[in-house]
Amino acid sequence: MIKKxxxxxxxGFVFNPATGDSxxxxxxxxxxxxxxxxxxxxxxxxxMLLDKYEVDKMILEKDLDEFVGLLKExxxxxx
Amino acid sequence: MSKLKYERxxxxxxxxxxxxxxxxxxxxxxxxxxxxxxxxxxxxxxxSPVFVLSEQKIRQNYxxxxxxxxxxYPKVQFAWSYKTHYNNAVCNIFHQEGSxxxxxxxxxxxxxxxxxxxxxxxxxxxxxxHIDEMQLAIENDSLLHIDHFEELYLLIDLCARLDKKxxxxxxxxxxxxxxPMWDRFGFNYENGQAWQALTxxxxxxxxxxxxxxxxxxxxxxxxxxYGVAATKLCDLATKCKAELHTAVKxxxxxxxxxxxxxxxxxxxxxxxxxxDEFAEVITSTILNYGFNTEELPLLIxxxxxxxxxxxxxxxxxxxxxxxxxxxxxxxxxxFGVNIMFTSFWYDHKISPAQEVSHFNEDxxxxxxxxxxxDIVRETVNLPLLNRGDHVVVHKVGAxxxxxxxxxxxxxxxxxxxxxxxxxxxxxKAETLDYLQELELMPDHLKRKx
Ligand SMILES: Cc1ncc(COP(=O)(O)O)c(C=O)c1O
Numbered sequence: 001m002i003k004k005x006x007x008x009x010x011x012g013f014v015f016n017p018a019t020g021d022s023x024x025x026x027x028x029x030x031x032x033x034x035x036x037x038x039x040x041x042x043x044x045x046x047x048m049l050l051d052k053y054e055v056d057k058m059i060l061e062k063d064l065d066e067f068v069g070l071l072k073e074x075x076x077x078x079x
Numbered sequence: 080m081s082k083l084k085y086e087r088x089x090x091x092x093x094x095x096x097x098x099x100x101x102x103x104x105x106x107x108x109x110x111x112x113x114x115x116x117x118x119x120x121x122x123x124x125x126x127s128p129v130f131v132l133s134e135q136k137i138r139q140n141y142x143x144x145x146x147x148x149x150x151x152y153p154k155v156q157f158a159w160s161y162k163t164h165y166n167n168a169v170c171n172i173f174h175q176e177g178s179x180x181x182x183x184x185x186x187x188x189x190x191x192x193x194x195x196x197x198x199x200x201x202x203x204x205x206x207x208x209h210i211d212e213m214q215l216a217i218e219n220d221s222l223l224h225i226d227h228f229e230e231l232y233l234l235i236d237l238c239a240r241l242d243k244k245x246x247x248x249x250x251x252x253x254x255x256x257x258x259p260m261w262d263r264f265g266f267n268y269e270n271g272q273a274w275q276a277l278t279x280x281x282x283x284x285x286x287x288x289x290x291x292x293x294x295x296x297x298x299x300x301x302x303x304x305y306g307v308a309a310t311k312l313c314d315l316a317t318k319c320k321a322e323l324h325t326a327v328k329x330x331x332x333x334x335x336x337x338x339x340x341x342x343x344x345x346x347x348x349x350x351x352x353x354x355d356e357f358a359e360v361i362t363s364t365i366l367n368y369g370f371n372t373e374e375l376p377l378l379i380x381x382x383x384x385x386x387x388x389x390x391x392x393x394x395x396x397x398x399x400x401x402x403x404x405x406x407x408x409x410x411x412x413x414f415g416v417n418i419m420f421t422s423f424w425y426d427h428k429i430s431p432a433q434e435v436s437h438f439n440e441d442x443x444x445x446x447x448x449x450x451x452x453d454i455v456r457e458t459v460n461l462p463l464l465n466r467g468d469h470v471v472v473h474k475v476g477a478x479x480x481x482x483x484x485x486x487x488x489x490x491x492x493x494x495x496x497x498x499x500x501x502x503x504x505x506x507k508a509e510t511l512d513y514l515q516e517l518e519l520m521p522d523h524l525k526r527k528x
Contacts, residue, residue, distance in 0.1 A: 014090065022093045026438040026463070029088035055085035059466065066402060067088040073406075074092065 002036040003078045016076060029067065086436045087463045107439060107462050110430040110471040115500040118394055118432040118469055126508060128395040128414035130480060130493040134172055136390035141176045144382060147355045151362040154377040158202050160334050161187040163383030163477050168495055168505040170194050181381040185212035206264065213237055217245045224248045224292045226265055231276060238285040248290030248331065249276050253311050255295050255304035268311050281323045288325050291315055294333025294381065302352050302360040308332060309364040316376060331379035332361060338388030340425040340474045354385060384477035391476020393419065397468045398447060408442040410464055415446020415453040418490060420482040421475060422455050432469035435462035448487045485509055
């Protein structure tokens with residue numbers, strides 16, 4: 001899951017104090033990171049987004065997988 | 080309750096000094112309409128991909144090019160370069176505006192005749208004029224621009240047989256200070272070949288020498304080169320008058336003015352000179368050359384790309400997004416290089432066609448062909464696009480709809496938006512029947528039932 005010490009704000013700014021790297025995220029990414037920080041599982045997040053947004057389930061799954069990959073690549077996940 | 084618009088989640092590392100974190104926004108302003116017609120309705124009606132041409136823009140381009148020259152020189156004539164775009168509807172827009180036809184093959188020649196262009200207003204260029212085509216052109220009193228000595232001798236012979244004098248010019252190639260030099264077409268100026276050809280024409284007594292032609296290159300960024308070309312043609316004209324006692328009626332400086340596309344590999348936007356700037360150099364060169372006013376030659380121009388490139392759009396749709404092995408993002412579109420030949424030398428501007436996120440990313444843009452070379456843009460900064468989103472590719476009006484091919488995918492509809500914003504299909508999307516129309520099956524390979 002996402003590292004607990006990651007700093008975020010409402011403008012999509014993300015900061016990893018461990019590495020000193022900052023990131024910018026779009027609102028969708030910011031929302032997902034926020035939900036992750038609230039300890040929701042990926043499945044729960046997926047369900048919430050499907051209810052809220054006009055998006056095909058397959059597309060969302062593909063995008064989420066890719067996004068998690070991106071977080072991992074950037075050392076933003078704790079495991 | 081209706082659901083909110085979705086956007087693919089994206090996170091990007093920020094680099095020091097990176098002020099605009101997601102690329103410049105105005106570059107990616109959505110283009111939702113072309114001449115008042117919505118991109119979505121065009122795609123819904125005519126399919127995706129689809130080429131769209133603006134009649135209004137073509138006419139504007141033509142009128143402003145004519146104005147650039149006629150405000151500076153008394154006798155000007157444009158001839159539409161058929162190979163740039165020879166769809167008959169497009170040609171007829173130019174002919175309605177007063178343009179002659181400039182053709183480089185027999186079928187283009189016949190197209191021009193079919194479009195009602197008087198034979199005497201057709202210029203026949205190119206190194207491969209077949210004998211029957213030359214005969215047709217002679218019978219129609221067209222202007223034959225001779226490319227090589229073999230053609231010159233054939234023509235002399237043909238005219239003797241027909242007992243008719245062809246109206247001819249020679250194409251001259253020359254050093255204009257722009258390299259590489261286009262010296263494969265026509266007769267060279269510097270080594271005396273051009274003069275030799277002119278002498279031969281007059282000595283033969285079978286041909287009527289009426290003009291001098293040069294087309295020094297395409298997408299020319301140097302106005303000075305046209306000054307050099309005009310001077311050298313004026314030199315030849317003067318020498319023809321003095322030594323061969325023949326006054327040429329026209330000087331044809333060909334095409335070559337650049338459109339506002341971005342050449343591949345250009346660092347930033349290289350400014351392209353306007354038609355006015357070319358006109359200024361060309362006309363002042365001829366006017367100051369020293370002709371008597373009544374002997375000023377007609378000035379002919381064969382501009383192609385600058386007239387139509389920015390009047391053509393390609394509308395298309397996103398098929399898929401991918402991540403490449405090295406982490407780069409890739410977007411697969413439903414149009415490829417088979418219908419976008421100019422993507423080999425231009426970085427075409429591509430705009431989203433719907434409201435977009437404020438977040439851009441660099442992506443490789445691929446076409447749909449199952450071929451490694453099918454790359455529309457090696458890298459383009461675009462808002463996040465999803466499957467089904469539409470894009471508008473700009474400035475594809477020149478050469479694409481003549482150099483295109485059905486390879487894996489067939490050629491799509493071409494739609495013209497007229498000056499009242501009504502749409503017309505001017506070439507239908509190809510079908511399998513069309514594709515197989517010319518195929519023949521030997522008996523021994525026929526399917527047995
Ligand atoms: C003889 C001749 N005239 C005119 C043109 C049109 O050139 P452009 O599209 O560069 O104006 C060409 C194209 O190469 C040409 O070969």
